[in-house]
Amino acid sequence: MGELLARRPLPKPLKALTRPRPKGGSRTGKAISCRKLRAESAFVESWREKESQDSSRKAALALHRQHCAQAGLMLECECCYAEELEEQIxxxxxxxxxxxxxxxTYVGTRLGEGGPEAVLRLGxxxxxxxxxxxPPSQLRRGLPEKLLKSYEARLEKASIELALSSENAASSSSSSSSSSRGALGDSSNGRLEQCPFCDFAMVMDALPExxxxxCKEISHIPLRxxxxKEKLDKDKVKDDYRVSVEEKMSEALIRECRPCKPGSQRLAYFLFGDL
Ligand SMILES: [Zn+2]
Ligand SMILES: [Zn+2]
Ligand SMILES: [Zn+2]
Ligand SMILES: [Zn+2]
Structure with a gap:
């Protein structure tokens, strides 16, 4: 395969063909009947094309560098003193x-060791x-994709942390009642809320007071x-039980309380006391 990709002549087969293939006959494209071989051939073709594009791009870049160097447009890195193109600086x-x-290298180290402040403001x-x-805008111009992604993620996390901590500081100093409500939080308008399980945070619109x-249910202070929820469910079960008992009793009353039926008086007395 490597020989094919590099356009080097293929090594001779171990055994010479008894009937050599005709010279000049092309074995590319549709002429190949085997499906797998056709796919391989297509891959080799596309690989060669990509390779030639890459090499022409490299050549163009080298030419551009040469031109810039001659015109004195190269900039020197303060750290490694290498001359670089302006777009690489x-x-x-x-x-x-x-x-x-x-x-x-510098950003990688800072991400590794720095706290949120260090990430928010890379000196x-x-x-x-x-x-x-x-400035982040400068870094976005050409940091390697993977590093840039993790930098952006850290930047976002750091800004959320900063916003959350400043909000907490503001709310705990402004009103003592909100801090006494603890985990239930206060109800100031448009507050930044963070998911308790991940880094997702958003500004919540004001909820009803x-x-x-x-849980977004009606306030249930001081219960968790x-x-x-447990209490609500229990209440519902109790309610259901009470309703069913009442239904049974009124049913019994209606069934037994016929004027002709003896004992109706006693039942009424049993249910409602002396009438
Ligand atoms: Zn450098
Ligand atoms: Zn500086
Ligand atoms: Zn979440
Ligand atoms: Zn709740």
């Missing part, structure tokens, strides 16, 4: 320049004591959600 807000290779990696940041934020 990241700059901090005051213009310190770094190549994407160095910045990728300039310059050794000149620069206090500016590397007296509803539970967790599960306790409240």
């Amino acid at each position: 990241v700059q901090c807000t005051v213009g310190h320049l770094f190549c994407f290779a160095c910045v990728s 300039c990696p310059s050794t000149s004591g620069c206090t500016e940041a590397l 007296e509803s539970c934020r967790l 959600c599960d306790e409240a």
Whole structure:
């Protein structure tokens, strides 16, 4: 296969054919009757095409680099001193320049060790004591896809954490009543709510004043959600039982309370006391 892809001549078969194939006869495309072999052949064709496109792109890039180098348009990375094309360079807000290779390493390290603040504001990696940041817009221009994805995820998580912690700080300092309600939360308008099981968070519209934020049922303070549900179910069972007893009793009353039937008086007395 490797020989086929690289257009090298195939190695000679171990045994010479007794009837050699005619020279110049093409064995490509529809001429191949075996379905599997046809698929393989199609794959080789597409692979060769992709390869040639890649190599022409590389050649064009090399030409572009050469042109830029001659025109003095290359920029130097502050970290590894490599000359790079302008589109391969990241700059901090005051213009310190770094190549994407160095910045990728730097971002990877910061993601590994830094807390949410470090992720929210990636400082300039310059050794000149620069206090500016590397803006996310710059990083999005050319960070490797995988690294960029994890950076974006961390950035989102960090901003949610920041928003949640600032909201919590604000609500606990503003009113003591909301903090005493604990897990049930307060009912200020448009509050940021986070899913208790994952990082998903969204700003909830204001709910009716007296509803539970967790189960969205009518407020059931001081019971927990599960306790409240249990109580509700029990009440329902009790209700059902009471209704069925009442039905049975009125049924008994109607059946027995006929003027001609002796004992109706006694039954009425039993049910309602002295009439
Ligand atoms: Zn560099
Ligand atoms: Zn800087
Ligand atoms: Zn969730
Ligand atoms: Zn609840």
